[in-house]
Amino acid sequence: MNILNKIYAYKKIAYPIERPSLKAKLLADDGPHIIGEIKRGSPSKGLFAPDLNIESTVSRYEAASITGYSVLTDKRFFYGGFEDLHALSELTLKPILCKDFIVSPDQIAKAFAGGAKVILLIARMLDTPTMEALIDFAHTLNMEVLMEIHDANEFAKIEHLSFDILGINNRDLETFETDIMHSINVYNQLKLADKPFPVISESGFKHYDAVLKVTAHGFNGVLIGEGMVKDLIKPKMSVKICGISEKKHLEAAFQAGASHAGFVLAESKRKIDIATCGEFCKAVRSDYAPMKSVIVLKDVNASEVNALYASVKPDYIQIHGYFREDVPLEDSIKLIRAFSGELQPNIEGNDLLLQRADIVLLDAAVPGSGECFDWDKIEQARQSVQKPLWIAGGLSKKNIALLLSQYQIDGVDVSSGVETQGIKDEQKIRGFVEEVRRREHEIEIR
Numbered sequence: 328m329n330i331l332n333k334i335y336a337y338k339k340i341a342y343p344i345e346r347p348s349l350k351a352k353l354l355a356d357d358g359p360h361i362i363g364e365i366k367r368g369s370p371s372k373g374l375f376a377p378d379l380n381i382e383s384t385v386s387r388y389e390a391a392s393i394t395g396y397s398v399l400t401d402k403r404f405f406y407g408g409f410e411d412l413h414a415l416s417e418l419t420l421k422p423i424l425c426k427d428f429i430v431s432p433d434q435i436a437k438a439f440a441g442g443a444k445v446i447l448l449i450a451r452m453l454d455t456p457t458m459e460a461l462i463d464f465a466h467t468l469n470m471e472v473l474m475e476i477h478d479a480n481e482f483a484k485i486e487h488l489s490f491d492i493l494g495i496n497n498r499d500l501e502t503f504e505t506d507i508m509h510s511i512n513v514y515n516q517l518k519l520a521d522k523p524f525p526v527i528s529e530s531g532f533k534h535y536d537a538v539l540k541v542t543a544h545g546f547n548g549v550l551i552g553e554g555m556v557k558d559l560i561k562p563k564m565s566v567k568i569c570g571i572s573e574k575k576h577l578e579a580a581f582q583a584g585a586s587h588a589g590f591v592l593a594e595s596k597r598k599i600d601i602a603t604c605g606e607f608c609k610a611v612r613s614d615y616a617p618m619k620s621v622i623v624l625k626d627v628n629a630s631e632v633n634a635l636y637a638s639v640k641p642d643y644i645q646i647h648g649y650f651r652e653d654v655p656l657e658d659s660i661k662l663i664r665a666f667s668g669e670l671q672p673n674i675e676g677n678d679l680l681l682q683r684a685d686i687v688l689l690d691a692a693v694p695g696s697g698e699c700f701d702w703d704k705i706e707q708a709r710q711s712v713q714k715p716l717w718i719a720g721g722l723s724k725k726n727i728a729l730l731l732s733q734y735q736i737d738g739v740d741v742s743s744g745v746e747t748q749g750i751k752d753e754q755k756i757r758g759f760v761e762e763v764r765r766r767e768h769e770i771e772i773r
């Protein structure tokens with residue numbers, strides 16, 4: 328190996344990453360797309376996350392399946408720094424936006440060297456020739472430009488420029504107030520749905536529902552700072568896809584955004600063997616976070632439950648039918664207690680497991696049969712159970728809207744309703760989860 332080969336090999340290690348395009352990711356139809364920001368503080372809030380640890384923040388954001396990162400590199404007003412960009416770029420392969428007040432090509436070069444794929448330009452702060460020159464320079468580095476506007480007047484100023492992504496800032500910089508309706512109104516006013524570039528809504532997201540609300544209005548994604556740092560952005564409703572017996576269906580449940588994957592070890596046409604179940608639970612832990620694994624059992628003793636818990640290592644154990652505590656149930660087991668239709672105390676183990684349960688599940692008389700139970704019973708259970716309440720039994724994309732509009736529940740569990748001729752159907756899995764997310768959002772904003 329001559330010296331040039333050696334230097335080349337070294338440089339390839341030092342500069343390995345051609346980050347994917349944020350624009351392309353935002354245009355892909357697998358959202359909602361969240362750009363999670365590394366933000367320690369702001370002029371309006373001061374330093375709100377002085378001890379922010381980049382590594383643990385990245386693990387949390389990755390678990391939330393964000394599409395890309397934004398990192399504040401301004402020190403004076405936002406308490407950030409290029410050291411944060413460098414640290415972040417070592418930890419992720421996703422696109423990174425360098426969030427700064429860019430006025431010169433030097434800053435773009437610095438952002439590029441730090442591993443950023445995207446720079447921000449603020450329409451209100453720059454004149455048009457400067458923006459044009461900065462966009463050209465970014466493009467020569469194969470970087471993308473997020474052009475930020477606040478209102479329609481600012482759009483008129485940048486409309487003809489060749490930026491890559493448009494951002495509408497919900498924050499009024501005079502008052503620092505944020506209102507996500509602001510970006511929705513501007514989006515509609517400017518008829519941005521017809522434009523070829525992706526549009527994101529920026530700032531002021533404090534609930535996951537708000538993310539769904541803006542994406543339902545046509546936005547390709549959202550940029551969230553404080554809400555991500557403070558871990559406020561989470562879907563509300565748990566969605567369990569049960570009876571998974573093939574890896575591709577586990578993948579489909581994850582991709583669709585299900586919160587739980589269920590593996591049946593009880594007698595059933597969906598029963599899988601313990602070794603496969605162990606593999607699936609392991610895959611959920613290592614590849615599908617934040618999704619959780621659930622093993623489904625029926626008519627069991629505590630000793631069997633403890634043994635399965637030790638060998639398969641699921642996140643949750645769901646128990647149907649009777650339960651006998653022949654030995655104490657392992658303390659660390661997280662439990663879903665399934666009841667047939669109502670909280671009857673007459674099955675052995677019900678009282679004990681109701682007390683011990685982390686989640687209570689109301690299901691049909693024959694679990695996994697695709698039959699609904701009498702939903703009138705839900706209200707009574709809601710009143711008496713102060714724990715998360717999930718519903719199963721004959722759910723599908725067709726009846727989920729009715730269920731969610733009538734009852735205050737915390738999760739839904741489906742098996743037959745996402746199958747075609749007894750086999751899990753990837754399209755139905757996607758359709759079911761999408762429908763839940765759409766409906767939970769509608770319910771929230773009523």
Ligand SMILES: O=C(O)c1ccccc1N[C@@H]1O[C@H](COP(=O)(O)O)[C@@H](O)[C@H]1O
Nearest residue numbers: 569595694695697719720721741742743
């Ligand atoms: O799915 C099964 O075969 C099964 C067997 C034994 C216990 C539970 C089982 N699945 C549970 O069935 C419901 C949902 O079923 P469906 O949508 O009505 O078909 C849910 O509790 C699953 O966890």
